[in-house]
Amino acid sequence: MYLTGWTALLAALGAVPAMWSTGRSFAWAWVLGVLALAAIDAWIAPRATDVGVRRNAPRAVRLTESTTAGLEIANLSRRRMRLSLRDAWQPSAGAGDTRHRLRLAAGEAAVLHTTLTPTRRGDRVADRVTVRISGPMRLAGRQRSIEAPGVVRVLPEFASRRHLPSRLARLREIDGQSAVQLKGAGAEFDSLREYVIGDDVRSLDWRASARRGEVLVRTYRPERDRRVLTVLDTSRLSAARVGDAPRLDAGIEATLLLSALAARAGDRVQVTAFDRSERARVAGMTGPAMMPALADALATVQPALIEPDWPAVARLVQGRLSQRALVVILTTVDVSAVDSGLLDTVRALTREHVVVVASVEDPEEAAMLAGREDVTAVYGAAAAARSALERDTVAMRLRQLGAEVVQAGPDDLAPAVADRYLALKAAGRL
């Protein structure tokens, strides 16, 4: 049961006749009478069990974009209903106007729309639908909440997709498909063609020239069908907030851009999100189905407040890859990497694979490093300098082990990783 403002107004109107009364009995009688009237009104209102609801939520929406969730509501009774309704979503689903009013004739159904602008990645769930059925006098009515589960999967924003066209153009240059000549690009044999003046004499294929009677040169192109495995670290360090989002989100952006680029370049993309167990996995997907599957799998990955199990990562990677591949580890280069076993894992992986360790830098620390206003700021700068030196040391150790290290701010990490991938590809190191 619920009361309306009309009941309160009616109760307040009792003050007018109360002015001609003595004592408090009239006021009590008036208010109790009004409440009794409201109770009767609620009692004769249509039953709440005669309201049917059905959700028609969209399956997925990209973060920062809006969508509308449908809600079908049906009057299953033989009476007219005057309803108000709250379509409750969890706050981060960003539901705009959740309250609706409508009248339904007997047996009639209507579809209501609630605009959702999610503010966070992951599965955003709908809560109960609360229905208020007004009584005929509008003084009160029945209220019930109906379980109506619904989920909208909020996909990663993939803001770094704006970097994709320029990287694809670069890829085509390496590939030789664009007009730009690029000597020495790639390592994979493509075809033989006649020598023209200006070609590198070192690329002459003497055996073929002897057989054909004309001078032939070998042409190369970048390798295709290489394996690219991205390991996304979802452990404790990925939970720290850099800018407005956790580190993990920057890692997801980098994963998406790298995977999109590698898939276009003809490589086989695998992605795994790991801390102590595997949180998400995408493998064996090719073509246009790969990116939606990847976004869907990474949408629900959340940072876990536990230490990463790096030896398990090494075993997992070696189990997944049977031949030489590019392994991109998206984690945080930090002094704790020494204790946690990242160095040993990288050492083990670099024996067979090309390893890139990518780390999200904190722009706040760069700001601290430049602080000179007072003693406090200078101490902050010293602390930031000490952290930077420590990270440098770890990065140097990683490089000594043969890994490539990419360190960039949250917005620059994705293009930086993509550029490193292109550089490796152009150098024929994959």
Add this chain to the structure above:
Amino acid sequence: MSVDYARAEARPSLARRARRRPALVVVAVLFVVVIVLLVWSSKPQDYTAFSPENTAGDGARAAAEILRTQGVEVRKAESLGSTRIGDPATTTLVIAEPHLLQEFQVEALLDYPGDLVTLGVDDATLRLANTGLVSTYADATTVSLASCRAEDALAAQQVEAGPWGVSGTPAQGVTTCFPTDRGAATYVDLERDAGRLTILASPEIVTNDRLAQEGNAALTLRTLGRHPSVVWYVADGFDSSVPTWEGGDGIAPPEAVPVSPDFLPPGTLPAAFALGLAVLVTAMWRARRFGPLVREPLPVVVRASEATRGRARLYRRARAAGRAGAAMRAHAARNIGPRLGVPRTAGADALVDAICRATGRNRADVTDLLYGPPPASDADLMTLTTELDRLESEVHRP
């Protein structure tokens, strides 16, 4: 109509729920019955001072009850108009706190054709009754002897007098008793044309707290118990009526009653009460939530730079200027080295040489700046930082 709509579960009816939990119903019914009984049986507690129904220390219930057991009928009047005395000759009219009465009410009271007792003293009564006395106030209460010829006072022998009293020269026929050493009296007795007027200038004598002290009880009971019935009125300042009695018309109240500013129209209080109840209803309207709150699992939000900030605070609290200076120097060397093509593995000399070549600075200065003694104070640290910044900018200049 499709069948896959989600619907609210039908709740068991009230009767079925009651049948399932009979004990709950019994408890609820008992609760309601007890509450109703308590409300029904409880009279509003009387907290008015000198009221014959007030059982607190400043009430006069004890005196009234003793009078009742002695066969005196004590009636409390809510207003002067409701006194409605049947036989003034056998009824004592008791007025508590007479200073709250208005002058026309005092005039009307003095016309009362029977015995009049005031618990308390006010100058209007003293003046209009031609006693020749005025009221006085002393800080202390003292025990004083009767020292007069009035029978009631002699029977009481001595009472606690004060702090209020009367002083001055009494007029003809006015008896004052219980004088204090400051010359104030506490008991005034005089014969009017209509009947006797007795003034108990210190009304505390009749209160429950003090009735048992000295001769207080004797004085009280003798003064109030002269006649078989007592009408007791406690003045409250809001009553503008005049006393009424059989055969008398009293004095008509004046047309314009001087009222105090907070004297509100008659229906105000009931209307305000009704509005108060309406506020409760409004609260019931607003308090009902439109569905339950929705839970939001919040992510852990810790800034990545938190550890660095903590370290900065530690440096500052420990005044670790030396340690901070070492970090700044190492960072500067790390920035300058690659710029000048000095590998990390090269020693300090190689770096200093390269810097001297690039900037043309004195070798001793550069060595002192990068590898000198650690800064000892905050000021030294600031100076060192500025110097290092200048060196870096010189190196970075093309």
